[in-house]
Amino acid sequence: MNTLTLLKKRIAVLLISFIMTLGALAEDHDHGHIYEGASAYYLAEHGDFEIGYEDGELEMHIHLHAGTIVDGNVLEEDTSFAPEQLVVVATETAEILRPDGSDWQPTGVDVNETLWVLPQHEKEGLPALGFSTHDIDTGLFVEDQIQLRLRALQGPGDFSLWEDNALGQPIFYISSYAGQTSAVFPIGLHAHHNWGFSAPGDYILVFEATADLVTGGSAEALSIYRFKVTDVPLRLQPLPGDVNGDGHVDEHDLHIVEDNLGETAPTWPANSNLAMEQTHH
Amino acid sequence: MVPKQISLVFLLAWCPALWAQGHCARVFTDVTFRFAIETPVPDGPNAPMALDLYHTDLDLSFRPSGWEVVVSRDGVVTGATGLDLLPVDALLVGNPASRWVLSSIPPTFDFIGARPGEPFWILPQNAGTGALPLGVAAERADRGRLCAWNPGDPRGADTEDLWFEMRLLQVRGPADANFAMWQTAGGSAPVVFVSTHEGGISADDVFYLSAGSHVHMNWGFTQLGFYEIDFRIATVLHCEEWLTADWVPLGGPFYNGDCQVDFRDFAHLAAQWLNIPAIDDPHDPEDNQALLLLVDQWLECGYPGCH
Numbered sequence: 001m002n003t004l005t006l007l008k009k010r011i012a013v014l015l016i017s018f019i020m021t022l023g024a025l026a027e028d029h030d031h032g033h034i035y036e037g038a039s040a041y042y043l044a045e046h047g048d049f050e051i052g053y054e055d056g057e058l059e060m061h062i063h064l065h066a067g068t069i070v071d072g073n074v075l076e077e078d079t080s081f082a083p084e085q086l087v088v089v090a091t092e093t094a095e096i097l098r099p100d101g102s103d104w105q106p107t108g109v110d111v112n113e114t115l116w117v118l119p120q121h122e123k124e125g126l127p128a129l130g131f132s133t134h135d136i137d138t139g140l141f142v143e144d145q146i147q148l149r150l151r152a153l154q155g156p157g158d159f160s161l162w163e164d165n166a167l168g169q170p171i172f173y174i175s176s177y178a179g180q181t182s183a184v185f186p187i188g189l190h191a192h193h194n195w196g197f198s199a200p201g202d203y204i205l206v207f208e209a210t211a212d213l214v215t216g217g218s219a220e221a222l223s224i225y226r227f228k229v230t231d232v233p234l235r236l237q238p239l240p241g242d243v244n245g246d247g248h249v250d251e252h253d254l255h256i257v258e259d260n261l262g263e264t265a266p267t268w269p270a271n272s273n274l275a276m277e278q279t280h281h
Numbered sequence: 282m283v284p285k286q287i288s289l290v291f292l293l294a295w296c297p298a299l300w301a302q303g304h305c306a307r308v309f310t311d312v313t314f315r316f317a318i319e320t321p322v323p324d325g326p327n328a329p330m331a332l333d334l335y336h337t338d339l340d341l342s343f344r345p346s347g348w349e350v351v352v353s354r355d356g357v358v359t360g361a362t363g364l365d366l367l368p369v370d371a372l373l374v375g376n377p378a379s380r381w382v383l384s385s386i387p388p389t390f391d392f393i394g395a396r397p398g399e400p401f402w403i404l405p406q407n408a409g410t411g412a413l414p415l416g417v418a419a420e421r422a423d424r425g426r427l428c429a430w431n432p433g434d435p436r437g438a439d440t441e442d443l444w445f446e447m448r449l450l451q452v453r454g455p456a457d458a459n460f461a462m463w464q465t466a467g468g469s470a471p472v473v474f475v476s477t478h479e480g481g482i483s484a485d486d487v488f489y490l491s492a493g494s495h496v497h498m499n500w501g502f503t504q505l506g507f508y509e510i511d512f513r514i515a516t517v518l519h520c521e522e523w524l525t526a527d528w529v530p531l532g533g534p535f536y537n538g539d540c541q542v543d544f545r546d547f548a549h550l551a552a553q554w555l556n557i558p559a560i561d562d563p564h565d566p567e568d569n570q571a572l573l574l575l576v577d578q579w580l581e582c583g584y585p586g587c588h
Contacts, residue, residue: 046494066424067493096468104468119467120406122496124437164465165410166381166403166499167390188355190336191408192497194467 032063032078035085041234042081042088044069046122048130048190049083051146051209051221053137058146058209058221062086063132083223090116090197090229093125103170108158108177108198116229118195120163132190141187141211141219149182150174151222152206157199157229164194195227203227305428309515310348311450312368314339316500316508318375318402330366333374336408338418338495340365341445341514343426350514353418375402375502378411389470393501394459394478404500406464415500419445422492428517436472438489446515449475449486455506462488464498474498492516551575 047064062081067074094116098109109115122128138144153159153176161174161183173183173193197203205227210220228234241249243256315329322331332354340353352371354364379402386395395401408414427443438444452460462475473479474488490496502508555575 065420065493067491099468107468115468117467119469121464121466121472121498122437122494123466124440162467163407164467165407166405166465166501167387168465168468168471170468171407186409189408196467 032066032080035079035081037085040070040081040086041072041228042068042070042086042127043072043091043234044125044127046128046130048132049225050132050135051148052135053140053211053219056219058211058219060207060209060221060223083225087226087228088118088127088129088195089234090118090127090195090227091125091234092231093123094118094197094229095231106162106170106172106175106178106180107160107196108175114231116197116200120192120194128192129195130190130192131185133185133187134190136187138187140214142214144187145184146187146209146211147182147184148174149208149210150176150205151181151208153203155197155199155203155205155227156201157197157203159198159203159205160194160196162194162196163191170194197227197229200229200231203229304520305430305517306520307515308343308348308518309446309513310350311511311513312350313509313511314352314368314373315371316373316375316502316510317506318502318508319377319380319505320507322372322374329370329372330364331372331374332366333376333413334411336414336416337373338416339368340421341417341419341447341490341516342421343423343516343518348514349421373404373415374413375404375505376412379403379405379413392463392471392473392476392479393461394476394503395501396503399503400505402502402505406497406499408497414497416495416497417447417488417490418495419490419492420495422516424492426519427492428519430517432489434487434489436474436489438491443492444516445490445492446513447488447490448513448515449477449482450511450513451482452477452508452510454502454508454510455504458502458504458506458508460503460508460510461501462498463501464496478503547576551579 042062042064045065045068047062047068050061050063052059052061060083062083062085064070064075064079064081064086066077068079069075070079095114096117097112098104098107098115100111104111107115118127118129133146136146150159158177159174160172160177162170162172164170172178172180174180177198203226205225206222207225208220208222210218212218239249241253243253317331323329332352336355338353340349340351342349350368351365352368352373354366380400381395381403382400383395383397385397386393393401393403404413404415406414422443422445424443429441429443431441432438432444432446449460452458454460459478460475461473461478463471463473465471475486477486488498
């Protein structure tokens, strides 16, 4: 067998391998990897809050694309998370000053006060959070639409969801400050919005998705979404000895240890509030 | 000559020790996108397809066969197959819903080049406005083939990543027309990527997109009519060690090194083989014909010029 024939055979083997690899990848395209951990921090790059419809039920999950930063690491492949598994982080990079104009009142902050925004365009160092009903077939729901309703909010401030038009004017869909708690989205949508928070801290948002079936009846789903809004760098792992969580191990931590030396069971502050309701500083 | 060339082919195919080390090379292609802004769309068998209303992306990727830049429109209904068109076959439409008229232009949007009281058109960043929502995507890019690099652009591209560069080369459109690309930014000032109103076409008229990403932006036009807009799409490709025919370490100037095994490489190989000046321009019809003949000879009887 001459050299040219051997070369042609080798090229054929490579082509066959390439085609088989393409087939294997296609099988995993729809959902990618399923996250099996307890909790993770979503720090940057593109992800989508997705609503799907499977086996007669609405379902909600978060889809992060390969390249997304989770827990400080780059995701190697697309990964789906149950909403409660993920904490979406808005660091100080998300800080803006609320613009002038009454259009911006639903953000819940005053003019030139700090507002934390995960923006509708990609911004380095922040999650680029989309919203998608892309995988739901048309013709199943009345008017091909889904209603998304904010059922509960626990956190130190207000939450708002809006889009900017081409000239930067906000179009609000949800605003806890303005009492605007529901919005309608079309089936087949994949869009990015601005996610606004009026104060730093931990937020829990409970969203309900509902849709009326053309065949009668309705479908619904309820999910918890977690956000961490921080004005200091996020520490992904606890610092041993940092009792007060300020990023330093110093005499303040030592005082806390001294004050609690000998205690054997945690005590709960008398004024704690565990109810799923909005709180403000 | 024949034994030497057979040895060359043998080494290329079977001797990994002599293959080039992997390296990164910048590759680019020029592409023209066509827009029809509130203008009757041409008809006829060779007319481009008008794209309006439905989510559409300019999709950038580099495949094993080379650049693949297409205009990709989603299926009209969910679950329906989308549509990929070569840019020459696609006409992106600005319908009346994309028209704006403002009594005064906000100062932060002066870059559009719009005039108070006069219409201008925007294909918007957000969907649901009744106008064509046009994005740019690099979701099909094979990340494993790309090299990380840092464009150093403060508009969101100043870190190491697998970047695609989309640089404005030329705008051909109605007289006195301006073209702009920008994103609105959640309460912050708009991020402007392209503005022909500000200083004409300059080195600042560029947009970067990382592999795997998909973004939408606003596309502004200040006159109705047809536009042809030329972009240079570039990325940095990792040349695999096995891509031997893009690197020949056996002397002579036929290292091409652009990560593509194509006629340019064969042109050098054939010239060395036949001891003739390099056939340098595969895009020249005569050179191209000569190369095709040499390839035919090589496959038929083992070496170029064999009959």
